[in-house]
Amino acid sequence: MVASLPPRASWQGELTPDSRRRMTVFSDLGILLSETQANLAATFSTNKILSPSVVLSRQRAQRGAARGVVANSGCANCCVGEQGLYDAAEMTELAAAHTGVSADDMLVCSTGMIGVELPMALLRQHVGNVSLSGDGGHDFARSIMTTDTRRKDLAVSIDLGGRKVVLGGAAKGVGMIHPNMATMLAFVATDAPVEQSFLQSALSRAVDDSFNMCSVDGDQSTNDTVLVFANGQAGGDEVVAGTPEAEAFEEALTFVCTSLAKEMVRDGEGAKKLIEVTVGEAGTMADARKAAREISTSSLVKAMVHGNDPNWGRIMMALGKSGADMDESKIDIFIDDIQIVHEGKAIPFHMDSVVSSMASSPDVRFRVSLNLGGESATAWGCDLTEEYVTFNSAYST
Template identity: 60%
Template sequence: MAGAIEFVDGGTITTPKGFVAGATYAGLKTFAEDKLDLGILFSEAPCNTAGVFTTSTVKSPGVTMDKERLAQGIPMRGLIVNAGIANTCVGEQGYIDAIEMTGLAASKTGVTPEEVLVCSTGVIGVELPMSLIREGVGHIDLDGQGGSDLARAIMTTDTRPKETAVTFELDGRQVHLGGIAKGSGMIHPNMATMLSFIATDAAVEPGFLQSTLSEIADVTYNMLTIDGDSSTNDTVLVMANGVAGNAPVTAGSPDADTFTEALRQVCTHLTRELARDGEGASHLIVVEVAGAANTTDARNGAKTIASSSLVKSAVFGTDPNWGRVLAALGRSRAEVDEDKIDLFINGVCIMEAGKPIPFHRDAVVALMKRPEVTFRLQLHLGDGEATAWGCDLTEEYVIINSAYTT
């Protein structure tokens, strides 16, 4: 049973003890007074580290390198990340530049390059301007208050940074877990398009850390969709430095449930913020499917509805055209008995046992004008349940993506 978990006011990735971060503007993104585009996260102690990555067969050399280094089982000390340029589809030079970036971060922090991971995000098909990155690394100041700057440095079309942290007890010790994320467009599972970095001062056994991250990613990041497109650089990393001094959390330890729940809460919060800040979005969409024949059906149904362009357009127009929700469910490959379905829009029952329920249209339209629109479906076929997150489809999305590189 999970213990008490509390969100930390103003929490970020450097809320956990032993982590420092910093960022600078190196010139990889178009200039603005408040822009940052290059950052480093560093731990004073070695970290057991887990990761999940894009499933695309076209991927950044940074993804390839990170997977190789994690496979070696060497504790990590930090990561370097840039925004503005994805370092993807640039041939062998991309891998060479990724290696150099880890070397630059290692030299700055006094560790070996093999203890540093690298991530990039931005335009595909452009080589990294390494002269700017070499210069930029020298201007990064690392401190315990730098988490928010790092959250800003990884933004591309995001309109705001995403960061959070929680605190809880493990083995009688107060520990912290904090994270940041970026992503606004080109987001669709599996893995949802994003960078997300999570740090904890808890001691966590490596195998348990990896299995827990994979499990949590499936119910959070992999249930997020903005526009049906996936990316080449998707990376989620969790680093655990053990500075809190607790006995290492393992699959069989009494604290396993508490750590898992803490990670789930942080990832869920970041997932919701990513969906809320989808390119051009005016509404967060939440799709809850319960009573499915199994979990797979519930996930397929929820994701298909959340990613439907017709559903997304209806939410943008605050149009309670609920038939689009049922149509998406029907093509989701989930087992469905139409005569058993209940459907709710922001708590108002629209369909019960497969039959439409008369409702006051203007009242539902008013409810759909709220920043968050929730569709809940009860299938009455089993115990499977899942939640997916997305956003509406607006004219602004088309404008942003019609001129992304110009």
Template identity: 45%
Template sequence: MSLIIQQTFTVLEKGTVTAPQGYKAAGLHAGIKKKRKDIALIVSEVPAAAAGVFTTNLVRAACVTQNEAQLKEVPYLQAIVINSGNANACTGAQGEADALTMRNHTAQELGLPEHGVAIASTGVIGVQMPMVPLLAGISQATEELSVAGGEDFAQAILTTDTGSKEIAVQLTVDGRLVTLGGAAKGSGMIHPNMATMLAFVTTDAAVEPAALQTLLRRTTDQTYNRITVDGDTSTNDMVLVMANGLAGNAPLGEQHPQWEEFAAAFRYVSEKLAKDIARDGEGATKLIEVIVQGAASERIASQIAKSIIGSSLVKTAVYGADANWGRILAAAGYSGAPFDPARVDIWLGSIQVAEGGMGLLFDEEAAKEYLLGDPVTITVDLHQGDHAATAYGCDLTYDYVRINASYRT
């Protein structure tokens, strides 16, 4: 297998959540969805330090509230089970009971303590979970676990996604080979307000639980929190991480001499999954990258970048290959972040279209040609400091309306 060199780590040409030592996975069709795979399971040979971040939506699915409370009490997991096709959100007391049954059944089938299993659901909101196919599917998945099951796992968590999103990287820590794997789903209801999707990261590194949670929170703010498709924050969003320690390194924490190397690899995995989600936005034809530089703080840069990437007018202009830079500046202006509009420069790729908050004479045809390509990079320089931030999104097309007009049918 060929490897691509990237900084202090290597990116596997084809990697899954089972790339690290000690993980097996499965993905299959149980009947929750009509045809596509809808049950996914990942299991570690040994208990793993775990961390999670969850949606900030006040309307939350049972799996979100359950996992969050569980990890606060015991920050270790040995398995994660996911169903797609049904969100089990806004389903009341029965939904809460079904979530517990889903967790407990998985634990029983695997011979694990109940607190060692996390659950996730994704799909239609407000519909009771079909428990008969769900539980049968979980039982079948426990029998089909394998190292080769990572690809099936990645496919089984999808809803309106056009394809699976996977990655794995490797680096050396304390002379031991450490691997990180990841899989994610997300295409609609994507907005930077936690993660607004599902993502699962595995590693065989030994990591202190508190350090893992801190790293995940920081990384989420820099990656998953900087993507948007449609401005909608979902009810089921979460990112879960498991670190089982089978690589044999000394436990990683902020005092470990190679902590920043591990953190860089972890961020690369998260950024790749986040960009894949943004690129795969429902109906999207291209990835949009917004870089805000010259800001007085990273918070200001991030706030402005997310405002621009979330603008429906910016997104439709990119779809139509219209170099309407005024929409970009306007979106920065209503971000709520302080800056001086009279100092702002704007580029579309390498073509500068505005300087000092005013338009420049530029080659409209060249700009249109650039916007027809993929990806599209928008750079905004505030000229007010040394901080920068990048946000990711996609264009807004007719197909987005078509897909979401008939989501339940």
């Protein structure tokens, strides 16, 4: 693992100082630009109300290739009528003119307050201040933050058929986070040569195992987007499905996406603890995922974690309402590897030990064995705190 994002992608940092945990109409602007045309894979929000920035990017992403993306934080460019589409298109034109590429090769992402038009006068005035550099990944990660308290980025280096390639990612999002997708933006850039159709299928699977398995508050955004750019500048044969190189690449991509997803939940608005829920021995993968997500998103489970209360009945309740196939008499439950339920019934355990374990770590792990099959899935959530309610009760004021 390395500390910076891929050197063959250009990134840009923030325009104004951070104002975390406090929303502003417009804060920062960032540009990610590949030096050459890159194969593109993308996933977008499934919300029926979509930002025009998502609409435009989804249209352009159908080509499966792009040079980059311009992203603003602080304003979602959503629910602003037809003007939103004009402004999204102009954002790509401004970024393209500044970087010397075609506007059609630029995508656009926005995040922030819904119902507010983009401050185009500010964008026109300041886009020229964007300074592209090969080592600007950390600045780019900061530029897309809204109520995040810290940037979320990482990179990995892997051997792919005898050559070193890098995958680097940056993401934002700490609220309105829930499958499918969330109030989140995530960008991954790699210098690996990856065939586009495999890149898209690999991203879809990675998102299912990562971003679609995390939740902060059960609300799904109008703006969420995940983009992967693969420009092939590392050289070598193109990575195609069904090869060892494809397997290695997808493993690395899933690792990057999962790491970013967990960091978003860990930084959830008001959150103090990360909740990791693994449901194993399920009859199907669909059942394992449904059950894990239901537990991780339950308000009662989230409140119980905040209070370090091993009230396992809430886990059982959430499991039962998930719709997954189960037999109550076969269910085992563990909290931080301490078994508290066997065959659907409580077993003797030292209450103080479980409470101490929950209280002493920033991560709380639940493991549920359905004992019906061989499938397993993991979901991530966070505790529900007074700070979350306070913050979101005055979000726009």
